[in-house]
Amino acid sequence: MPTSPEKKDRKRVAKWVAKLTPDQWQRYEAGHKKGWIEEEDGAEKTRVVKGACIFHNDEEFPGGYGCALHHLATAEGVSFIETKPEVCWQLPLRRSYDRRKYEDGTEQLVVVLGEYQRRDWGAGGHDFPWYCTANTEAHIGSEPVFVSNRDEIVELIGQPAYDELARLCRARELLLQQKRFDLGLTPHPADPR
Ligand code: SF4
Incomplete structure (x- = not known):
């Protein structure tokens, strides 16, 4: 078994x-x-x-x-x-599964990697006094999450997917440095910078 x-x-x-x-x-x-x-x-x-x-x-x-x-x-x-x-x-990463159906009857499983937010704990999550991903004090790391949490991300999505994610994150970092907010790219709302 x-x-x-x-x-x-x-x-x-x-x-x-x-x-x-x-x-x-x-x-x-x-x-x-x-x-x-x-x-x-x-x-x-x-x-x-x-x-x-x-x-x-x-x-x-x-x-x-x-x-x-x-x-x-x-x-x-x-x-x-x-x-x-x-x-x-x-934690504080969250892997979720999104099964999408298309008009031609095909289905696709999309694995979404994101922040484990208060709402993800259920109704009580909004009252947890210790949960801090939305606090400014939690956003003081000198490295971006895709670098500092590399091992966990690789474990969650595999090395090939991580390599692609890292490539996209680096491209995004560059656009953020150029303040290309017009592209819909913004820092995390709790980011003190
Ligand atoms: S102390 Fe925190 S991180 Fe460690 S096992 Fe307990 S809940 Fe998990």
Whole structure:
């Protein structure tokens, strides 16, 4: 029987969770006593402890603030795509599928890669206080997303599609530098520049 993507994801992450030490993971004990998965609305997710994901280390934790699985990836010299649950490494990117029908009866599957916006979380997404892709403070990177998130994009759409995307993004960058806003090209609305 084929393994479901959810099971495959859990198995992959479990392999890395087993490598986490108490020095790297603040909730090590809680995770080993009661596990790191819980169900919500029939779907599995990482367990919430003290109001946050069980892998989230507090700011004062000596092993490093934030996601223990992200720090583990750095320590092990691998990409965080390997260590984190799929939903985590994909953010803030969103891959969606658009099945288009044409008048001659043919169909085409169009894969759309974009920003995971508040509306994509469902009705409650507009109230998430921690979600920040629309905040100016989140747009301070020195590299464009297609460069800084290259590995995730390649994983989501494959190398040939990424190469074409990169070519188009570079062409777009050039037009933006020339302020060709008449072509409908504008920076992200939260971009401070
Ligand atoms: S990135 Fe995912 S696994 Fe890591 S702390 Fe956040 S929710 Fe948890």
